[in-house]
Amino acid sequence: MQAPSAPTAEKIADHLTEAVHEHKVLPGMKLSEDEVGEIYSVGRTVVRQALRRLAHDGLVTIERNRGAFVAKPTIKEAREVFEARALLEPRITHAAAERSTDADIALLHRHIDDEHAAVHAGNSGMALKLSGQFHIEIARIADQKTIETFIRQLISRSSLVIALYWRRRNALCESDAHHALVDALHAHNGEAAAELMREHLRDLVTQLDLRDQPEQFASLKDALLSP
Amino acid sequence: MQAPSAPTAEKIADHLTEAVHEHKVLPGMKLSEDEVGEIYSVGRTVVRQALRRLAHDGLVTIERNRGAFVAKPTIKEAREVFEARALLEPRITHAAAERSTDADIALLHRHIDDEHAAVHAGNSGMALKLSGQFHIEIARIADQKTIETFIRQLISRSSLVIALYWRRRNALCESDAHHALVDALHAHNGEAAAELMREHLRDLVTQLDLRDQPEQFASLKDALLSP
């Protein structure tokens, strides 16, 4: 059962973003306009809008006359992403703790359950996506749309970073951290929640391999022209 | 001497962004595709890309089948913008203080001089743009591209906020604050620089009128027909 009505550019961008979060599409993969257009049954015009939006989010790199490719963040960019998250998320978590309602807490618990289920089913892609959505959900609870947008972008790029630099394929971020976080949110304990988020992000980074020298170049030319 | 060659979408977006920073184009103003296209001598296709990029930056609101309008941030959004700045900029300033070179300091001094000159010449638009660029320059010095991008967006939206909610038209943010900041950067005193930035942003917010009910109008007509 295909989608008969043509999706809008925004829908396509969101769907592709989800696919990145699930590691269905991986860094470096080419996103041909014709191909994407055929998948969603739309013309290239709409695909183009979606791809440019993804490029603006840092998920896709558009090379002139060559096409769109899923971005491959460098080590430096990867560090920046997590530094930015370390800056934004604890604060937003603090704010979320003060505003969280029972409905919010229930939703977060469901997220955690789904995550557990996905891990148990061996669906690591789904688990990863849910793990990201958990962080986005916290930003939503804080009711700060501006920063929420930033965090969305950061989590999308985090998915790329994890795809590239994760150490052990199987071991996923233990959602114990998520569980403790929800407890702190439920207790409206902003300080504790912020601290838990800080630790959680630190743990995440330590499970990445961001040592100084992988530094892959796209082409020989880039490698030679680089200092 | 005009530019005969057709500018790219990115150039047009940057140019329009500058115009917003200078308050040459104001919130609510309509950006017709044909009109913009004629100004830059490009087809609607390219204009469209530029407008959608601006929309993604929050500078423009696109209403389906109605067109693109310069965004009019609400009070809530205005507060969020400055809360986000208060969160990001002190930290980035701290980082900038540790990395600033003599060339950077010289560039910042030139910025301040230009700003003074603009104020003296009564060119408040130019002064405002330079004031914004000053903040962007600091982010650049910190060498954190990810956060720099966020700050760029925030400063663009700040221009809109200032256009809508600034109290006294003439009084501009005293660049004494900027001067003191550069001194702290030059001394590589991160803590002091961060604190100065915090105060500077606080001062900025206090000069805005963000009280709860400025009664925003959807159209010019509504605004004029209202007392």
Place this chain on the structure above:
DNA sequence: AGGGGTAGGATTGTGTACAATCTAAGTCTG
């Protein structure tokens, strides 16, 4: 056989035509 050059195919960049939709003026009616 290796290297360079060239022609062909494929993919993206841009302008333009047509369809969909909204805005506004004009008309008709109570």
Place this chain on the structure above:
DNA sequence: CAGACTTAGATTGTACACAATCCTACCCCT
């Protein structure tokens, strides 16, 4: 005369066609 309806104009949404550019494969020459 006010209000609702209709119609014409203008503007955006989308698809398509052509131009520009790049990649690949083949060929020729040394």
